[in-house]
Amino acid sequence: MTPEEWSALLLSLRVALWSMAIMLVPGIACAALLARKKFPGKVILDAAIHLPLVLPPVVVGYVLLLSLGRHGWLGGWLYNSLGVEVAFTWKAAAIASAVMGFPLLVRAVRLAMELVDPRLEQAARTLGASPWRVFATITLPLALPGVLTGMVLAFARSLGEFGATITFAGNIEGATRTLPTAIYTYTQVPGGDGPAMRLMVISIALSFAALIASELCSRWLTRRIGAAL
């Protein structure tokens, strides 16, 4: 593998891991809200979270660019006050991946939380556990297989994310060229078939490994938890 191919692979992994780090806490929080709370505007929150799933990825990337680019309302502030530039850096790729993978994470976690028996949560409350403790010791641990599934789905989504990334982060070699954009670039140049093929195999292997690992992990967790249900 050439240094360019290596750099695309490593960047993709870095972007995927960072996007997961960004979305994990908000994702679990949104899932918990949707699974357990009734509040006005719930439908709207639900729809907003799922929007990236149905929008063309380019649109998501463009919205991000408009708001987080140097001239965007948020991006401008970040640049002027903190000196942080987001657009067309690997950070942009991570954010684009996070936004695109967010609905997948929330869906999986929410489903898992809805399956947690509320009667167990009630029992914990009668034992003196505060709502936070109930969430941390009962709801979240019992929903863990779902959290794991959601994370893997989002991770895999991030590895494959193309449209939003190329719009918001660009396709700069060594800086924002992830696996999919690299593959796309190679297919556009003469003699790029070899590298494109290699990266394709790596992509498939990575996604496959992630799915299998999550399935095994989830089974193990379910056995541990579910055996007594």
Added chain:
Amino acid sequence: MAHAADRRCVVIKADVHLAREGFTMDVQFQAEGSVLGVFGPSGAGKTTLINLIAGLEKPHRGSMALDQQTLFDAAQQIDVRTHQRRIGVVFQEHRLFPHYSVTGNLLYGARRENGDLDRVVTLLELSPLLDRRINQLSGGERQRIALGRALLSRPQLLLLDEPLASLDLRLRRQIIPYLRRVRDELRVPIVYVSHDLTEILQLTDQLLVLERGKSVGCGRYGEIVHTDAVLSVVHDRGMNNVLVARVLEHKAEDGVSVLEIGPREQGEPTGRLFAPLCAAEVGATVSISIRPWDIALAAAPVSGVSILNQVRGTVLRCTGHERRMLVDVNIGAPLIVEISRRSATTLHIEPGTPIVCLIKSHSVQFVGALGPGSPQ
């Protein structure tokens, strides 16, 4: 054996209203005691009442207080949250946490600095279970862990919502003695919900009777059963006398065991009571039940009958209801007897009359041992 005076009593005052689709709850009562039994047919609102006391459901109107502490008051906008109420609950289903070990479950609500674990483990005989996983426990064992878990959170009141409903008869009989220990040794006041009156009467005679979301009576069983409202709920749903008795001897060749009724400290041994041959050891204390309509009354001892038990007593009270008379007879312990109005008129039964209760030995049923581990 602990004396009744050692038990911790609690006063529960409730006046709550709750309307749900297809169900309205409107309950007023004030109860005091170490164990309050809540009885009613299914759909009467027993579980709802438990949820209201525990704070798992919120009444639409009214107020509720435990001793001096207001738990809920709609007018004053007080609603103590469940986790701050310190009210332990054992639910119909065990509700143990599947991702915790047995010990983890027991200690979930434990206050940090206490050494109660050993005490509860000993009391409920949990030590053989501590190393097991939740899914390796039987139904009865799970309920004992759930009971231990609730106790370790040091509740000021323990709510038991038909904790035995999911168990078979044999297991039920095994668990009631543990509940008695909780009442007497840990001195935790209990609200015990059941649709099995005999089960409740083994723990207490203080009763709240619910029917269709309303309280139809609250007080001592022997007292409130004389009201038409309570009698109509209780009569066809296992109305019973539950007595404490000691096994004096077994007469295997006659097929009977000889018992003595009533706690000894009350004095006045009440003579003997023949019962079907039982397996309990001589000297053991047992709970027995006798149906009110299985007892006949006579003005004087009768000769030449097959009925073995002729117990002398005094009429305390008698009340007439539609077709029947309820007569309370003191035989050292209070006994409710049901006879027809005609019999009552013929015998001239009125309070103070000395009377003889005729009880077939086979009408005496063993409902449970008093101590855990004592054989049935």
